[in-house]
Amino acid sequence: MKKIECMVRPACLEQLVITMEKLDLGGMNITQVVGYGSQKGAGDTSIYRGVEYTVKLKEKLKVETVVPDSMVETVIEQILKATRTDSVGDGKIFIYNIEEAIRIRTGERGDAVI
Ligand SMILES: Nc1ncnc2c1ncn2[C@@H]1O[C@H](COP(=O)(O)OP(=O)(O)OP(=O)(O)O)[C@@H](O)[C@H]1O
Numbered sequence: 001m002k003k004i005e006c007m008v009r010p011a012c013l014e015q016l017v018i019t020m021e022k023l024d025l026g027g028m029n030i031t032q033v034v035g036y037g038s039q040k041g042a043g044d045t046s047i048y049r050g051v052e053y054t055v056k057l058k059e060k061l062k063v064e065t066v067v068p069d070s071m072v073e074t075v076i077e078q079i080l081k082a083t084r085t086d087s088v089g090d091g092k093i094f095i096y097n098i099e100e101a102i103r104i105r106t107g108e109r110g111d112a113v114i
C-alpha cells in the first residue's frame with residue numbers, strides 16, 4: 001500500500017475530483033494548505049495568521065489517497081493529466097509507504113480496507 005499525497009492548484013479541484021471518482025478509489029482527503037516551492041512564492045513579504053514571512057505563502061490543495069501498489073502508477077498518471085498546466089506552481093506529488101490499514105468497523109486489514 002502507498003499513500004499518494006499531492007499539492008495542487010485550487011483551480012484543479014473539480015477536474016481532480018472527477019478524475020479520482022473515475023478511478024474508483026477506496027477514499028481520499030482534501031485539505032486546504034498554504035506553502036511554498038522553489039520560487040519561495042515569488043514575493044517580498046506576506047502575513048499569515050498575524051506573522052510576517054519573507055516568503056509568500058500560496059494557497060494549495062493537499063489531496064491524499066491510500067491505494068494498492070498496483071494502482072500507484074495509474075493514479076499518478078491521472079493526477080498529472082488533471083493538474084499539469086506547464087507553468088510554475090503546478091505542485092508536487094509525494095509517495096509514502098503505508099505499513100498497514102485497518103477498517104475500524106470490521107477489524108479487516110490490508111488491501112481489502114482501501
Ligand atoms: N519540498 C517540498 N516539501 C513539501 N511541500 C512542498 C515542497 N515543495 C513544494 N511543496 C508544496 O507544493 C506547492 C507547490 O510547489 P511548486 O509547484 O511551486 O514547487 P516548485 O518546486 O517550485 O516547482 P515549479 O518550479 O514547477 O513551481 C508549494 O506551495 C508547497 O505547498
Ligand SMILES: [Mg+2]
Binds near residue numbers: 037038039088089090
Ligand atoms: Mg514553484
